[in-house]
Amino acid sequence: MDKKFEMNRRSLLKGSAAAATIATVGADQLLNYATAWAQAAPWKPEKGAKINVLRWRRFVEAEDAAFMKMVEAFQKATGVTVNISNESFDDIQPKASVAANTGQGLDMVWGLYSLPHLFPEKCLDVTDVANYLGKKYGGWFPAAEAYGKSKGKWIGIPVATTGGLMNYRISAMEKAGFKEFPKDTAGFLELVKALKKNNTPAGMALGHASGDANTWLHWALWTFGGNLVDKNDKVVINSPETAASLEYVKQLYDNFIPGTASWNDSSNNKAFVAGDLYLTLNGISIYVTAKKSAPQIAEDMNHAYLPIGPVGKPTELHLAFPILTFNFTKAPQACKAFAAFMQEAENFNPWISAAQGYLSHFLAAYDNNPIWTADPKNTVYRDVAKRTLTPAGQGSLGEKAAAAIADFIVVDMFANYCTGREDVKGAIKIAERQAQRIYR
């Protein structure tokens, strides 16, 4: 790391010590940096450019504050007017799709998962931005390329990912007879069973929870070697491996807290912080909330990677946030400049610090951000972008994979079997039929 980065680290450390709110890198300092950056940057924004940016609505308040600070500095330094609008996770995609369809309204969308791949031909080629950032900050993790590239071109810039990892209560795990969190699926099942016996149950969403349910059920499918499609996008869900993962998840489900079939993305957060739930899959947001509202729970909880099953390697799926620029924008240079500016160290470091672990980076250099080591309970979230696969699994990430995940094919397959609506064969058949329709 060069000297500039070191300096920044120090100011950061001070900031994060001051409070977990915003790393208070002075606003002037940021503006000075932004002005210098704007002069040196390879992208010269169009005169009087106005760009409309849609982003997902924040979960961690300080993250949003840091983001808006950065936007402010960018506006002042470049003269570009940036309109930021927020939408909830579920509404981002419909809005972006309408913009793509009508060719107006938005210039950039910061969305989730494979959003740019839903309409790759409407996305501006941002290969230059990706190369610039990759070269400057230690290179992209492999998942970043999978998320950002289509047919050799970058159609979106992966900004960050939010990890879905194991959240557990330390005391409950120890009482269940485990000194450390199990690393394999067999041990994990034992833990879940023991937790149920001790009346300190585990629970993970089997409802239509876009984040939580998709994340852990894809993990379960993949870790037993099951896949929706193979490398050539051929539907291969009907396999003994899929059946094995169904049986495994059924055993987990039978030992879960009741009601997980109706859970949405916030259900487990509420139950965990209320002290009714002792093990679940989630982002770091439970911990962040608990530190404020339930310190005794924050004290007693920790995070772990997802266990590894028969395939012998991590098969996690985390929620990525790529930012795309529409090719019909009137200010492509301004958009590119903004996308690059977001991930410059001077912006990105305070920003992910403010996010308190909720946002993990795709660029190798940011492994050094102190947020990951300041609190050892944050550390596992540092690696999620390194460990994540894409929603496509082995197949190609594109509109088909995006459609399959939006239609909850895998989630419903597991829920069908676990809730007893279908037997193993029936559940797989339904999923296979739906997948074949999408992947025709």
Place this chain on the structure above:
Amino acid sequence: MSTVEETAEVSRSGEPSLWSRLKTNRNWLAIWFMLPAAIFLILFLAWPLILGIWLSFTDARLARPGQFVGFENYEWLWDDSIFWLSVFNTLLYTIVASAIKFAVGLYLALLLNRHMPFKAIIRSVVLIPFIVPTVLSAIAFWWIYDAQFSIISWSLRQMGLIQENINFLGDGNWARGSLIFANIWRGVPFVAITLLAGLQTVSPSLYEAATLDGASAWQRFRYVTYPLLTPIIAVVMTFSVLFTFTDFQLIWAMTRGGPVNATHLMATLSYQRGILSGRLGEGAAIATAMIPFLLAAIMISWFGLQRRKWQHGEGND
């Protein structure tokens, strides 16, 4: 032909031209006056409908125009168990909820029609569920039905009646029942207040006459109130059925069609497949499949309204 020659001559000789006749002719004038309304209706009602039906015959996806594929979407849906489940759910939801809404609404209307203290206040209180934005009431119900924090489960547990929380939204049948209950809660005021308005138009002299003739309370209802109320009932129930059939917000805010599609209505499934999953053609096909059901509901009340028997009771054709 002579007429053609005549008109040609007329315009040549300075008589009213075609344009001025179009401006002044009474029949044409009528068309001109209707045109704005017609354009409005075509642009905002008929055109989207036609476009939706057209989309259902294509394989259009979000942000990409589709190819005409004939009935392919419908053929696929015909064999799709989730689609048929959603049809079943929609019918169950509509029939059960509408029937109960009618019964409870009528009962409430009859109660409110009596003379009692604080009549005006009570009548406005009844409207509250209808006034609260749907999404808000849905979120309130979502908490009431929560798997862990349900107030109902909690109360029953405190009373020692149950050991474990009721799985309101996690079990298919419980979820259906819970949603139907929420819909009834929301829909009853509309039925009740509209029927009440109808009741108030019934002349008290009819009741007096019936009472003098020795009619019992039931007979007064059956032979005076009910026949006079039928037109209103037909209108109210048409609206009620339409609203229930196309309900979206309640379901979406509470279950998203889960658990395992047990509460997917055609409207929610159409949204999930058409917008979220990006398959506009298939989503449009599901939406189009709702039209026959809606038409049937409208027809029933339409022909009901035309029939004097319905309006004035039997034996009064």
